[in-house]
Amino acid sequence: MESFCLISAACGMVGNGMVLWYLGFRIRRNHFTVYILNLAAADFGYLLCIAIETVQYLMQFNVGVQFGIFLFLDLSMYGTGLYLLTAISIERCLAVLCPIWCRSHRPRHLSGIISGLLWGLSLLLNTLGYVLCTVRPSARSCQLLLIAIGSLDFLFCTPLMLLFSLTLFLRVKCSSQNLRTGRLFTVIMLTVLFFLIFAVPLSVLILFDFLGYKFLYSPEIGFVLSCVNSSLNPVIYFLVGSYRDRRI
Incomplete structure (x- = not known):
């Protein structure tokens, strides 16, 4: 399992690094590629923390405070990815349901602001977790906070993501107006799936x-x-981005 983690993390970091380079320096960003850029950064950070933790475990390195830091860092990256996917699903669904309103009233830098707030929320929650569970252990407070984080991830964000993704899928596929799906729709659906x-x-x-x-x-x-x-995720971006036939 540890060897599989290392190989998977190494391949994933290369792929997400290429996505970061391409979206960050090679193309002009729009409000959805800003989300994808942040999602790739969260995936890269998560895989990096997993790789470091795995190496520490295999080498029987000090698994005390340093291990706790990387554990809460990768949980933070995981949470950020979940929150970003939820935001992407909600915003893309609203863009299809209310296209005129989104084009006319959507703030220009909304994607960057939302991404920054979601990064901050995840880092804040997991920093509190690190302090309460590792630096100044409080069994009761630590358990309550971690249950709250798990409930936020699984009982709130995941159903919300699923609801808006399903609404988007049904709106596109069951519409009598023959809405063109395009690559962004395919990327969102596959990534959420x-x-x-x-x-x-x-x-x-x-x-x-x-x-x-x-x-x-x-x-x-x-x-x-x-x-x-x-x-x-980088494989999805590459395959969908390089596929020329929209009938996918």
């Missing part, structure tokens, strides 16, 4: 773990699956 399959189990297993329901190798399995998800 793979996130639900590979990344959401981490939130579920962590939440159950903190509630006292222990499963074999949990939440380690959730981290492995989430690592696969972060490594797959």
Whole structure:
């Protein structure tokens, strides 16, 4: 499992690094590519933390405070990715349902502002978790905070993402106006689908773990699956971006 994590993380960091370089320096950004740029940064950071933790574990390095730092850092990157995908789903759905309003009234830098706020929210929650669980341990406060984070991820953001993604899919596919889907629609649908399959189990297993329901190798399995998800996202961007036929 550790070897698979390292290989997957290495490939994913290369892929997400290419996405960061391309979206950051090669093309003109719009409000949706800003989200994708931030999502690639979150995936890169998550995979980097997973790789460092895996190397520390394999080398039996000090797994105390330093391990705790990287644990909460990768949970922060994971949360940021979840919040960004939720924001992407909501905004793209609103863009299809209310196109005129979005074109006329949408603030120019809204994507950057929302992305910054979501980064700040995830970092704040996980910094509090690191302080309450590692630096100044308080078993009760630590458990309550981690349950709150797990509930926010699994019971609020995930259903919200699923609801708006499903609404967007049904609006596009069942519309009598023959709306053109385009590559952005395909990227969002595939990214959300793979996130639900590979990344959401981490939130579920962590939440159950903190509630006292222990499963074999949990939440380690959730981290492995989430690592696969972060490594797959650049592949989705590449395949959809290079596919010329819109009938995909």
